[in-house]
Amino acid sequence: MTFKTIIEPFKIKSVEPVSGTTCKQREALLQKAHFNLFQLPAEAVLIDLLTDSGTSAMSARQWAAMMEGDESYAGSRSFTLFRDCVQRIFGFKHVIPTHQGRAAERILFSVMCKKGDVVPNNTHFDTTRANIEYTGAEAVDLLIPEGRNPSLIHPFKGNMDVKALEALIDRIGARRIPLVLLTVTNNTGGGQPVSMENVKAVHSVCCKHGIPLYFDACRYAENAYFIKLREPLYSEKKPREIAQEMFSLADGCTMSAKKDGLANIGGFLCTNDDALRQQEENLLILTEGYPTYGGLAGRDLAAIAVGLEEALDEDYLHYRIVSTSYLGTHLAQEGIPIVQPPGGHAVYIDARAFLPHISPALLPGVSLSCELYLAGGIRTVEIGTLMFAENAHMDLVRLALPRRVYTQSHLDYVVEVVIHVWNNREKIRGMEIVYQAPFLRHFTARMKPV
Ligand code: F0G
Numbered sequence: 275m276t277f278k279t280i281i282e283p284f285k286i287k288s289v290e291p292v293s294g295t296t297c298k299q300r301e302a303l304l305q306k307a308h309f310n311l312f313q314l315p316a317e318a319v320l321i322d323l324l325t326d327s328g329t330s331a332m333s334a335r336q337w338a339a340m341m342e343g344d345e346s347y348a349g350s351r352s353f354t355l356f357r358d359c360v361q362r363i364f365g366f367k368h369v370i371p372t373h374q375g376r377a378a379e380r381i382l383f384s385v386m387c388k389k390g391d392v393v394p395n396n397t398h399f400d401t402t403r404a405n406i407e408y409t410g411a412e413a414v415d416l417l418i419p420e421g422r423n424p425s426l427i428h429p430f431k432g433n434m435d436v437k438a439l440e441a442l443i444d445r446i447g448a449r450r451i452p453l454v455l456l457t458v459t460n461n462t463g464g465g466q467p468v469s470m471e472n473v474k475a476v477h478s479v480c481c482k483h484g485i486p487l488y489f490d491a492c493r494y495a496e497n498a499y500f501i502k503l504r505e506p507l508y509s510e511k512k513p514r515e516i517a518q519e520m521f522s523l524a525d526g527c528t529m530s531a532k533k534d535g536l537a538n539i540g541g542f543l544c545t546n547d548d549a550l551r552q553q554e555e556n557l558l559i560l561t562e563g564y565p566t567y568g569g570l571a572g573r574d575l576a577a578i579a580v581g582l583e584e585a586l587d588e589d590y591l592h593y594r595i596v597s598t599s600y601l602g603t604h605l606a607q608e609g610i611p612i613v614q615p616p617g618g619h620a621v622y623i624d625a626r627a628f629l630p631h632i633s634p635a636l637l638p639g640v641s642l643s644c645e646l647y648l649a650g651g652i653r654t655v656e657i658g659t660l661m662f663a664e665n666a667h668m669d670l671v672r673l674a675l676p677r678r679v680y681t682q683s684h685l686d687y688v689v690e691v692v693i694h695v696w697n698n699r700e701k702i703r704g705m706e707i708v709y710q711a712p713f714l715r716h717f718t719a720r721m722k723p724v
Contacts, residue, residue, distance in 0.1 A: 375530025465617020636704025
């Protein structure tokens, strides 16, 4: 007998209390934060869906591994465990630890990119785009058109537009393209997966023109599970085998272990290229640390080595994808416009459709995320005009689910709050920016309602 209820595949050994604030308190807190939810003290947040990054609950096995962390400066045993684990799953020749994903990006792009270069991706994440632009190169998004239509259902809305990639290469020449990136899953485009068929097609274009292919691999396990669920050829394969096949088609990757590494900090950069490795390690030593720790404690490396394996567990992945879809489906049933189908790590509300009376220039995503906080103490993040300015194709509010942290009743509460805001949406006003930084402005921008 099998039962239909899908349970969290863990029991809770250690708890962290959360408590609410009053609406009046939240009003004052929002004012003080200049309507930027990054500026809120975390204890003033009841349910924190700001990000799935670094917010996972670690397992008993990870905590046990941390106690065994080897803190030697050079040649740490924890590094060996970490490197071997990454090589088993990712299969790349060189593994360079970094303190998080963007450090890997900075090193990779500093070595590979220069002014005049162009780096295509399905969709660049904010730090990826910023690190590329910082080298003087241009970051271009080549997502399939279906990926830009929030309500359209398509199994692999994270796919790269292969024809657009070929057209770009024809137009500017392969020599100006130092690498092609594929972000799995496509965070900025709704946490949507990339199919193996698409990976193969992009790989073959890259091979034809001698351009290296890299993965932005943060959510590789969730992407592998979507391939298993949605690509018939892979339905019998293990997520690990799918991940291995995917990475076998690439020359390297950047990784934030704060996502599918199930760790609170950490990342890495991989490459098969000996010469690049040397340059990358030289830069690593300059700012991150010696190549056997790369800015991390030995215990962090140990936790990642366990987390990467746990993230490929099928019971875990099933629970993970089903709980995100549970949240998305319950919102969609009420008519709330979300990016369809729900993504792997998050549900994205389409703020332009939710608040059609607020033009993109008046930041509908920021307005909606402030309202969700005011109404129920829920913190979300805008992925839209504030984050990407004129490069924003959509205005989304992301409800990112930390891994193994919230239960189904937490999600039921979130659904209730979003429905309440939906029923009162006509009263919501737009926002204008009163201060912004030159890079990654969304972290520190100050806003006010108009
Ligand atoms: N690439 C993608 C696709 C990401 O989602 C992130 C981080 C990074 C790179 C950078 O990794 O944070 O370890 O330096 N995303 C987080 C988020 C911050 O909230 O989506 P990092």
